[in-house]
Amino acid sequence: MRKREAVIFLSITLLVLTISLAQIFAVNACYRKDRKPPKIHYVYHYPTEPEYEDSVLVLAYITDSKSGVANATLCYKVNNQENAVRMSRNGSLFFAEIPPQRYNSTVTYIVCAYDRAGNKACSEEHTYMVGDFHPPVITYVERVPAQPNYNETALIIANATEPPLASGVKELLLSYSN
Known part of the structure; x- marks a missing residue:
């Protein structure tokens, strides 16, 4: 009977080990599926030469072919004061507004996007100066x-x-x- 108990114990241990390894590989496989960040195709602001009275609309076209785009954030800085706004979306088009700023202010902004797997991509920095025409x-x-x-x-x-x-x-x- 000792031999039979040893075989059963070994079989159960092998089964538990197999299930554990299968779960570990399944979890790792999920994380390996999407390691690429979202693609920010373009970022644009309107009006292109804003005045002190203008809210500036920032548009970004963002896609992610694997897990999909989860959200995007507009991060902007005005005279060294930083702000972040969660962008709204219509399909792959994301948009947010920067409120009117004082004449001669320099506004710098980037768009950062996250996919559902947690990957992050950020656009290059964009800048405009507020005018008075x-x-x-x-x-x-x-x-x-x-x-x-x-x-x-x-x-x-x-x-x-x-x-x-x-x-x-x-x-x-x-x-x-x-």
């Missing part, structure tokens, strides 16, 4: 006195304004002729 608005002009004589000094009062994130009013120039 609108002139100030002259809101008020007054001449004192309203009808000066030819030898009388006239005082001109004027007001010009710019929105809060704009470049501001640098100078107000008066031009007149006889």
Whole structure:
């Protein structure tokens, strides 16, 4: 009976070892299936030359042929302050907005994508500078006195304004002729 018990013990040990190895190989095989990160085909922002009043739409076309794209994040930096926004998606097109920024701000951004296997890919860095292509608005002009004589000094009062994130009013120039 000792021989029979030894055979049974050996058979059970072999069975447990076989099942354990099969599970280990199955788990490792799952991890080996997708080691490639998602592919970020292109990243684009609109408008291409944003102004202080513009939200900037960032678009990214991202695919992953094995496990699929799980999510994408827009990481942007404005004057050394970092922000991250989870991107929305429509199929393989991912999108997010960068809010309006102050005139002359430098905005740098990248898009990072993760697939369902945990692989990560990041785009190259993109940069834009916030512009101001609108002139100030002259809101008020007054001449004192309203009808000066030819030898009388006239005082001109004027007001010009710019929105809060704009470049501001640098100078107000008066031009007149006889």
